[in-house]
Amino acid sequence: MVTETLSPAEKAHVLLEALPYIQKFAGKIVVIKYGGSSIEPDSGAIDPVILDIIWLKQVGLFPVVVHGGGKAITRLLERLGHQAQFVDGLRVTDETTLEAVEMVLGGLVNQQLVAAFNAGGCKAAGLTGVDGGLLSARQKTHPLGDLGRVGEVQAVNTDLIHALLQNGFLPVIAPLGSDEHGARYNINADSAAGAIAAALGAEKLILLTDVPGILKEGQVINQVSSDDVHSLIEDGTIAGGMVPKVEACLAGLAGGAKQVHILNGKDPHALLLEIFTERGVGTLVYEAK
Numbered sequence: 658m659v660t661e662t663l664s665p666a667e668k669a670h671v672l673l674e675a676l677p678y679i680q681k682f683a684g685k686i687v688v689i690k691y692g693g694s695s696i697e698p699d700s701g702a703i704d705p706v707i708l709d710i711i712w713l714k715q716v717g718l719f720p721v722v723v724h725g726g727g728k729a730i731t732r733l734l735e736r737l738g739h740q741a742q743f744v745d746g747l748r749v750t751d752e753t754t755l756e757a758v759e760m761v762l763g764g765l766v767n768q769q770l771v772a773a774f775n776a777g778g779c780k781a782a783g784l785t786g787v788d789g790g791l792l793s794a795r796q797k798t799h800p801l802g803d804l805g806r807v808g809e810v811q812a813v814n815t816d817l818i819h820a821l822l823q824n825g826f827l828p829v830i831a832p833l834g835s836d837e838h839g840a841r842y843n844i845n846a847d848s849a850a851g852a853i854a855a856a857l858g859a860e861k862l863i864l865l866t867d868v869p870g871i872l873k874e875g876q877v878i879n880q881v882s883s884d885d886v887h888s889l890i891e892d893g894t895i896a897g898g899m900v901p902k903v904e905a906c907l908a909g910l911a912g913g914a915k916q917v918h919i920l921n922g923k924d925p926h927a928l929l930l931e932i933f934t935e936r937g938v939g940t941l942v943y944e945a946k
């Protein structure tokens with residue numbers, strides 16, 4: 658099924674209608690993957706999505722943010738004269754690349770986001786998947802070859818997340834992981850968000866990106882089953898960075914996240930419409946029975 662885009666007036670109307678239902682989500686965990694493509698270097702203004710996430714917290718939900726930063730990593734690598742290379746949306750990660758990934762994800766982007774949340778009046782705490790043993794990882798194998806220090810999540814320890822939530826903090830998580838020998842890994846942010854949402858049994862996993870959802874012939878697919886996702890990958894409709902995104906959706910669902918959505922992070926209020934309305938926006942991915 659394909660949806661039309663809502664006009665701003667329609668969106669405002671839907672939001673007003675949704676207000677009585679906000680209570681329904683009080684106390685529920687919502688994992689939000691803040692993309693990548695939506696993160697711009699210090700523009701001076703607080704992104705409306707950040708304000709929406711703060712608002713979710715203020716009305717009693719428990720948002721957990723997992724962020725990307727792929728474009729910022731590529732920019733740093735270019736400055737270092739190092740070529741970025743991707744296989745199926747995953748960055749081939751040699752030792753130099755891993756250093757850049759850790760600097761950008763664990764440092765720059767994480768702290769930019771934490772500062773923006775704090776400036777918006779929200780107590781945010783930045784951490785990476787290495788902290789508190791949050792993301793145990795091992796090297797990811799891929800049929801197309803050696804991706805280097807790309808990690809695949811093996812286990813999630815949610816203790817630190819729960820400790821932060823219980824103390825009123827908004828966790829802002831960079832997708833890095835480590836193994837039992839202390840080796841560190843670069844984990845795709847969508848995959849990290851899927852694994853964390855599954856481990857938390859999140860009410861929703863929302864992947865924010867730079868497109869309005871999964872597109873087919875230029876139109877947003879409103880709902881898609883796990884079976885259809887595989888066919889869309891096979892026929893090439895879903896490619897590049899959308900591949901790890903839909904795989905993260907399926908992992909989240911299989912692991913216990915209740916609802917999984919892909920939305921445009923640049924669409925004002927898309928996040929709130931998705932959570933608080935029945936019709937939703939973007940693409941809902943559901944498990945085929």
Ligand SMILES: Nc1ncnc2c1ncn2[C@@H]1O[C@H](COP(=O)(O)OP(=O)(O)O)[C@@H](O)[C@H]1O
Pocket residue numbers: 692693694695725727746847865866867868870871872873894895896897898899900902
């Ligand atoms: N079927 C599809 N629908 C939407 N986007 C797609 C599709 N196939 C490939 N893509 C690409 O996936 C990109 C989103 O992945 P990515 O750039 O990794 O996002 P992010 O940085 O937000 O994680 C889109 O901008 C688009 O170029």
Ligand SMILES: CC(=O)N[C@@H](CCC(=O)OP(=O)(O)O)C(=O)O
Pocket residue numbers: 691692693694724725726727728730746747748758807808832843844845846847898
């Ligand atoms: C293994 C792998 O590809 N890791 C990603 C991690 C960041 C990320 O996923 O950022 P976006 O959400 O902005 O794409 C990378 O190095 O780019």
